[in-house]
Amino acid sequence: MKFLLQRIAFYAFTAWAAITINFFIPRMIPGDPVTSLINRYQGQISTEALDSLYVLFGLDKDASMWSQYVDYWGQLFRGDLGLSFTFFPTPVASVLGQSLPWTVALVGITTFASFMIGTFLGVLAGWRRGSWIDGLLPATTFLSSIPYFWLGLIAIALFAGQGSFFPSSGGYEPGLVPSWDGEFISSAIRHSLLPAITILISSVSGWILGMRNMMITVASEDYITVAHAKGLSERRVMVGYAARNALLPNVAGFALSLGFIVGGTLLVEIVFSYPGIGFNLFQAVGSKDYPLMQGVFLVITLSVLVANLIADVAYLVLDPRTRKEG
Amino acid sequence: MSVSASTATTVGPDGPVAAAGTGPAAKRQRLRFVANGKAATGLVVLAFFVLIAIIGEWIAPYDPSARSSDILQGPSGKHWFGTTHLGQDIFSQILVGTRGVMFVGLLAGVIATVLSVLIGVSSGFLGGAADEGLSALSNVFLVIPALPLIIIVASTIPGAGDLMVALVIGLTSWAWGARVLRAQTLSLRRRDYVEAARATGESTWRIVCVEILPNLTAIIASSFVGTVIFAVMSEITLAFIGISTISEWNWGTILFWAQSQQALAQGAWWWFVPAGLAIAILGTALSLINFGIDEFVSPRLRNSGKTKLKTNDGRTVRMRVGFTPVLGTKPLATPVLRPAETDDLVKDGVR
């Protein structure tokens, strides 16, 4: 109970802080969307267009920071994130709505898969010390030290050449209309394979290691010895006793890592030109599209918060010690 | 990034002090940290990069920005790592660029570590409202995704040089360390020897600085290394996507140029590969140091080597929890290492 209260207070506070940071940072940016639009087109937009664009973007009015802040909150509560400048006058919400499913599908599934695979291998590595999986660790460490984007680029260069099975960019075949038909889905899956594998390779080793170390720590607990002494089958001891307990700290790590992973996959999206939210952030930063930037940041933060909440609940379910009655 | 997270999880709240306190010989252990194969390898590689960072500028065969007529040449005796579209020597760029990477990495690491120590330890030690406030702060920083924040902040600050980038990274990545340190301090604060020091009449600041801090060394070191990894990656990322403003060469800048000139499409792999490998090797070295610290902190992780034994009658058995190997029924049998075992030992050293 107390635990839950604390968590709720924590989430409320974090959300407030994130949204506030979110509000102020873009406003500290010296450039503005108009000048960056001009910069982007390097001479294709005439300097005379400046005034017209200011009017168009609604940047010609002055309002105090505080009233903007209040307005901002008002808008948020109405679910209004403002209009994107890059895609003016498309609302940020619909820009995000368009890209979010891609990121969620790619990152969500891959992160989950990475966690599962890493945890599984980590369990084996920690349980069977000195087996081949243990020997795999230096290699995975090296792989995880390679920056995502570099690995992605190399993967594209090696595997995504002309006529290859793997497309080098995009979320689906150009020309396809997104729908739930076989052709589209298979195309989407094919496009997501290479980025997914890249993410998997560079993130799985963290899980393997974390789980392996926890397994080793847990394996020397008394209750594991007792489980062996009880004559339970090896699998029961490994899964039901050791892995079950070793998993607990990793669950929290999993939630926290979502933040890192969304940040990290931003690069994968850039490298693979994947139409997700990270790519949006990249575009938004480039064109000083602060409504969009705010939107992306908000989405990332909120999703991390949600992930944390889920992890908290999962922890509550997995660890009876936190489930204090009363 | 996930490396720093995962290694931090293994530093349990009771880790280092339990090891240093009740272990058979804390001092010998300290030496053993360096003797640890992983840590030693990591330290040697790190030292190599630090050396390059210092002398790279002098030993570089060319000015890294100087153009030449060898445009987009592959590796050769003249240009070890080949040249760019302007005929610049990539080998020299890597050498000269090491400094920026190391500078930002280490400085950001120092900033973040100092912050995490200040915030984590005082939060853990003071308790009460101060603790609530500070841990709320670090929780917020923990949950707010660092890289997007860094990208936004870095693109915000005009004219930011290496120093600025290091500052931004340092200021945004201290939270994890602070949290681990807080938890550890919290458990240290209740230790008898801290209470004993208080009962002896020691002042508060002395308790924190002399009694508590030395016992946090391993965690601090580990979080420092973790932040350095993160900082290096972030800096290179910023340079790569063209957001940071470094006028100097660094590995990210090299990759930026390679990417903007579509080096891979042009077949100029040499433009990409050295910088990427350098990052990976540096990252691996830092990770190895962290593993070393982990193993130092938690001795259970240490002896993963000799797990295969030969029994007296020649069978091979594996050491594992729950099934103690029986070497033989003859008393006082001395187990022997199989020749294959030496392999394992070598591997262990590298790991």
Next chain:
Amino acid sequence: ACSGESKNNSGSSGPATVLNVGMPNGPQTENHNPFLGSSSGASLGYRWMIYEPLVMLNSIAPKDPGKPWLATEWKWADNFTKLSLTIRDGVKWSDGKPMTAEDVAFSFQLRKTNAGLNPEAIPYGEIKQTGNKIDLTFTKSQFVNQAKVLTTFVIPKHIWSVLKDPTTDVVKNPIGTGPYTLKSFTPQTTTLTVRDEYWQDLPKVKELRYTSYNDNNAQTTALANGASEWSFVFIPNYKTVYVDKDPVHHKLWFPANLGIHGLWINTEKKPFDNPALRRAMDKVINRDDIFLQGEAGYFYPKIESVTGIPTPAGDAFIAPEFEGKLHKVDLEGAKQELAAAGFKLEGDVLSDPSGKPVTITLTDPAGWSDYITDLEIIKDNLSTIGIKATVDKANQDAWFKAVDEGRFDATMHWTNGGATPYDIYQNIMDGKIYKPIGKGGVSGNYGRFKNAEATKALDEYANATDDATRTKALNTLQKIMVEQMPVIPTSASNVGGMYNTKNWVGWPDEQNQYAPAQPTQQNALHIVLNLKPAGS
């Protein structure tokens, strides 16, 4: 990527019906508002397939009179403050309603009342419609804006007059007079399909697919493998990466238009306030290297004329005294120039008349690889006359602010472009937009150039009533440019494109310069109408 090709034009059986256009602009959001540069229609260029201009003008041949389009006749009067238009009959909107002069008048009216929809800030006066005729007045001479007014595209009144806010409407169902209508939109691909009827001959291209690739790399790959047949993208080493993949069909043509890129120098900073130094710098800059290495040998064409006017687009404007006078590297000339002005070159250090060594910081945003490359080359070139240059890769916003406020030594920057070289010179030399160093908000003259003669000449050119005065004014401007060199021109801006002749022929090229080759220009419609299936 292979399957993309197979879907394209359904292989070899039968003549092609689909044209695949690509742009490297990232995922799009559905927005077909032709006024908004941020719309997908603008970003990919398909707005011009739906909304048509009054007159089709060719920006690489600015002296050409233009092709009547929705207007059959146009006449300027009263020193370009009055325009009479005759509107074409028999044109229908794609929803079947006829297009009338009323629609045209409304199109002007909309721009007049909404500053946000009038990016060129055309000072509209009266808009009068009688029958199929329209009379427009302007509050000042529109000589320099002729092209902008004539290329105004027309929108249907019956739809736009009921829009709540035309500046923020995404126009889900775009209705225009053009030969194509919207078929489908996805963030990656927009498909247009040809109408049943059109006031001209229907184009051969039955379907247009506009694909937005996420970046230059992806676009380049698509061009290289034929998935994309028409695009505009920067490709380093285009020969290997693009042309060599299919040398017969992979073409590109990058003609210059009347806008330039150059090294802007802060003319108020010592010792760069000395024109002799600027001229000397100009003489050592190697434009071939810039073209070949910085601009990949095609992107921004080299500027040959010493006047800075891109050729051949601007051939007709070049003053007799500079005809045939071309930029070339002239180290000796530069040294002489410097010596005459009191500079001393000792060893490899140049000192200004007061004895201080000359150093310069060249600055541009870190991400702009071509400009930065140009600067690296310039830095090298300047060292031949003892100027120690450093290249500063700045943050884009910081750079923009510094340039705006005149806090820089020298920077690669572009100029405005237009139908005459006036736009270039005005952007560089206009004293009327001068602001002292430290004050921002200038829209040009970043180098803080102050020359009364230039300002007067610019004024004369814009307001002259006869061509002779204009020619004289422009000649004066050219002379000032050559003598004062406030900007060292390096490259022309371009309106080029890459195209693939495997399925479609009839593209503009060196021999047939009927339109610039860029797919997002208004002339793209002209090109599409000109395309024929290959082998037919």
Next chain:
Amino acid sequence: MTATPTAQTTSDVVLEAKGLTKHFAVRRGLRDLLTREKSAVHAVDDVTVTLRRGRVTALVGESGSGKSTVARLLAQLYPRTAGDIRLHGESVEVKGGRPFRRYVRKVQMIFQDPFASLNPVHTVRYHLTRALKIHGNAGKGSAELEKALQTLLERVQLVPAERYIDKFPHELSGGQRQRVAIARALGANPEALLADEPVSMLDVSIRLGVLNLLRDLKDRLDLAILYITHDIASARYFADETLVMYAGRMVEGGDSETVTQRPAHPYTRLLIESAPDPDRMAAVGPDEVPQDKAGGEPPSLIKPPSGCRFHPRCVHAMPKCSTELPPRFELPDGEDHWAACWLYEITHKPAEPKQEATR
């Protein structure tokens, strides 16, 4: 056995606590927030202790009965909820800073776990030097300090001093560590020593050495010692006076020999009957188990039982026991022997309990 009880005078009293009470606030969930009910762990309630010069007072009781809390309260490491602590008759309440130092100079504490109470990163020298310096006993110059260190180590029989002075805690055995901890406490030159289970973590054969050392110090330095333990046999062996605690309250007190041989309070009796006794020799059977209605379960301290806290487990419980708190009843059978139990209200006679105890 030394220390024959001598006549006590008030001047012998070093440290005295009256009505000492400590409640630890516990933060609970939402529900309590709504009901505004403040719950607390009643760790120590109304405890009175007197430490006299040259005497050892033992405090025994089961785990969690509040013994350590009493020690920490006496050492002023916790602020107290109520009650009074008097040093030489003078009421003191210090929180930190100089007054705290002045107080700890007189009253020093030794912790239960010698493995945990020395900082693993510091040498013996550091620990002792700090203790001397803080309390101004280090003398002037390094020679005097060296001599002071030497004396200190000799006092705890770590001789030759050179062999131990520069060692790290992990290089010492448990007994040696506990001696260092004692030496550190002595470095302040205190008058009272609060020893919180000083030997419970030590091996059987080493325990005795430390206890003997403490007794020896008491005699030589005339210290007042509070000896906290849950091992009632060692209290008999080592202490002059024994106090028994149950669930935060004192239930019995008096001369050690009397308390252990003729326990009056039912809880004390239970305790003593439960202690292993080799002389009983494998005779334990179901009927031999000491009677305990709650099966050995200690009570909750957050909602302690009303009246006598032992009543739910007490086989002699009367209706009164669950409603009224028993005061101390003086028992005539020994020096200052008393018990807080309603059994002694009317009779004041030791006859019945005595029989019970010597059965």
Next chain:
Amino acid sequence: MKPPVLEIKNLNVDYGLGEKAVQAVRDVTLTLRKGEVLGLAGESGSGKSTLAYGVTRLLPPPGVISGGSVIYHPPNGEPYDVMSLSDSDLRKFRWAETSIVFQGAMNSLNPVHKVSTQLLDVLKAHQPHTTPAAREARARELLKLVGISADRMEAYPHQLSGGMRQRVMIGMALALEPQVVIMDEPTTALDVVMQRQILAQLVELRERLDFSVLFITHDLSLLVEFSDRIAIMYGGRIVEEARAADLYRDSLHPYSEGLLKSFPALRGPKKELAGIPGSPPDLRGMPSGCSFHPRCPHAFDRCSAEIPLLGNPTVRPDATRSVACWLHDTNLTPVA
């Protein structure tokens, strides 16, 4: 004499390999007989737990059994050597024939599983053919056996008090009615009152179920009261073994004597306690000869030169006890 159920013969246990190995248990020979309580005492680090884990092959790495055998006598069937069982046979042997109760019950119970789960899975593993309902009933019965109401079945370990947890462990240990129950300091973490409760219960259960107990503690006074025979360990070896009463009244080995003199007595006359001077030996660098000789008040030349083996004392011959001390000049023939 009752028949043996578990015969430990010349058992050697090492931690680690080769030169650096810690020889934690040396040449231990010990017999546990049907229905008896065998106490094992000795100070911390003398190898008591190592012996207990070694017998069941539950030593954590780097522990290895470097020699000796442990012969188990099933109630009906041929005796066999536990050390040569295959993994699957060992799994079957465990808990069904010998079960273990560890020192800390909190750590012995898996914190994330309910008590019922942990009780049931041992039943399920060894009696896969029984019905779930039958197993459930058995689990309730077991809890009742150790005095815990069956409604605590669904509790998690943290919801039980220390004493209850320890009882659950004892109940679990008896689940399959094993022949041998090994108890490694099962009550040291508990209060004396609780300790007595649990021991009393154990005694009662033993009488009913007739299993043998190997009871490990360092509290000699507890052992004397509770066990039939006592073995004293020092430095990895058994130094004395005798009936509890004999050992208490008249210990032969100087170490046992010292140990007995280290416990203050609660009753009877107060006697001066001597304790044992010196500190325990370092297992890595054992003293030569008898490992106790540096601390022994009676040591003479031979003690530092030769290792005395466990055998019946010859000075005052007594077949019921054995000792490893030159003072008693054992006949150098180890007892069977």
